[in-house]
Amino acid sequence: MPKKDILVLQDLLLSNAQAAAAIRAELEGRGILAVNIMSSPGAGKTSLLERIAERTAGSLKIAVIEGDIETERDTERIRAKGVPAWQITTGGACHLEAKMVGKVLPSVPPETEILFIENVGNLVCPAGYDLGERLRIVLLSAPEGDDKPKKYPKAFTTAQTLVLTKADLFPHLPFDPAKAKAEALELNPKLDVFITSAVTGEGLDELIAHLRRKREEIQPHA
Numbered sequence: 001m002p003k004k005d006i007l008v009l010q011d012l013l014l015s016n017a018q019a020a021a022a023i024r025a026e027l028e029g030r031g032i033l034a035v036n037i038m039s040s041p042g043a044g045k046t047s048l049l050e051r052i053a054e055r056t057a058g059s060l061k062i063a064v065i066e067g068d069i070e071t072e073r074d075t076e077r078i079r080a081k082g083v084p085a086w087q088i089t090t091g092g093a094c095h096l097e098a099k100m101v102g103k104v105l106p107s108v109p110p111e112t113e114i115l116f117i118e119n120v121g122n123l124v125c126p127a128g129y130d131l132g133e134r135l136r137i138v139l140l141s142a143p144e145g146d147d148k149p150k151k152y153p154k155a156f157t158t159a160q161t162l163v164l165t166k167a168d169l170f171p172h173l174p175f176d177p178a179k180a181k182a183e184a185l186e187l188n189p190k191l192d193v194f195i196t197s198a199v200t201g202e203g204l205d206e207l208i209a210h211l212r213r214k215r216e217e218i219q220p221h222a
Contacts, residue, residue: 019098023132039139041121
């Protein structure tokens, strides 16, 4: 039975990879940067997207796909910022898959410049599934502790960008941002690292500039 289980998993990943490749080709052909955001529950994914929406209103056209096990609470928060958003409720699955994202694509406005995909809160399962993104961002928040990169390595080795969130709490918690950054870079030296706070606004402008640069990279395909 173990051999059969492995074959089934391989088939699923192959199917997902094919769907992801099609999504990537479609979005980049439309000049849309797809960004897959991963983190543990409560690391601040939705809050970060709310602040990005506020700071880029009128200057950057964004849209958001929200992935959660249950409820549409995060989608409602994003829509309240005037941003198009769609909910994918997995009903228990610990991650999004490319086919789920693909079903939403026809609804994404053609003028969209960046499509954020907020994955299910989890540092394990989502790391194994390509969603057709051009950029993968992993968030690590101060309350989680600075030892997480080596405990959940795949989330960090498959990402291109690391965002240390809730910087306003750094002075109040046993969290060393330098240690977290160093451990993550030891796993993945190519990571771009940013420090942000949705409360104070620290680092948001730098992160938004990074996103704009990444979007510009696909313009020849638009």
